[in-house]
Amino acid sequence: MEHTIIIEDLTADSFAPYGKVVDIPAGEPSKSGDGWDCWSYIQMLDVSEPIGFGLVVTKQREFTVTAMERHVSREELLLTFDKEIIQPVARCLDIDDPEEQPDPSTVKAFRIKPGQAIVIGRGVWHSPAYPAAEAARYLFAIEKKKDTFGDEMINPWVDFTGGDSVTFG
Secondary structure (H helix, E strand, O other): OEEEEOEEEOOHHHHOOOEEEEOOOOOOOOEEEOOEEEOOOOOOOOOOOOEEEEEEEEOOOOOEEOEEEOOOOOOEEEEEOOOOEEEEEEOOOOOOOOOOOOOHHHOEEEEEOOOOEEEEOOOOEEOOOEEOOOOEEEEEEEEOOOOOOOOOOOOOOEEOHHHOEEEEO
């Protein structure tokens, strides 16, 4: 079965079930100087091990997802560089179930604009991000430790329940 969803603009409220949003706050900066403003600690990444960084070049392709991955032991930061990206996510229904599959009925796709970032919560299902238009680059950061279930370096992708797919756009 194919599920079709709309792409949503990223807001703290709409993304809350999946993690946290990193964006410039509406309030005054915590520090400033000649030609700069700084908002300290606008978001936190909960870690106990060193952080590993990766870089993804995401290329134009059909807006269809058939499988996702999750990290039950770690949060993951995702930051786009200079182009909009679309990040599909799905709710984790049982973080303690090693056999869980992503549920296509819980998938949402969020538009992340340059200068914004997200912290994907523990257990939240996600696919690689898609470029909103042309190829885009994004950075991810995640604790460099083995996850509770599986090994992300071998094959972390889990098909949707029922072999379904999700399209968005």
